[in-house]
């Protein structure tokens with residue numbers, strides 16, 4: 166019997182928060198951007214096939230770039246050079262600062278897709294349940 170799975174949104178949030186997409190307990194990164202091969206808690210292999218999450222990484226980068234583009238359209242700096250410098254600093258901070266979060270999102274999205282197609286490693290312990298459910302007696 167397969168372990169119960171958490172909803173996709175929760176799985177993606179775990180990835181964005183740099184936690185294991187399956188158990189939510191183990192960290193994804195050993196250092197700032199050095200990925201563990203497997204979850205220290207549930208032994209999930211984070212990248213079973215190299216390159217599977219590049220597309221999701223691209224989507225995360227495009228999302229942040231889109232936010233910057235909207236900012237460019239909405240803001241009108243008093244001086245063009247000041248605007249360019251502010252945009253450059255904002256781009257470096259936004260793209261560089263969110264790199265581990267976007268990588269975590271990509272790994273979690275890849276996990277959701279693999280789980281959907283029954284390709285994910287489900288041999289680890291079942292996912293923790295947030296709140297215990299109590300079954301009521303139908304009487």
Ligand SMILES: [Zn+2]
Nearest residue numbers: 185188204207
């Ligand atoms: Zn885990």
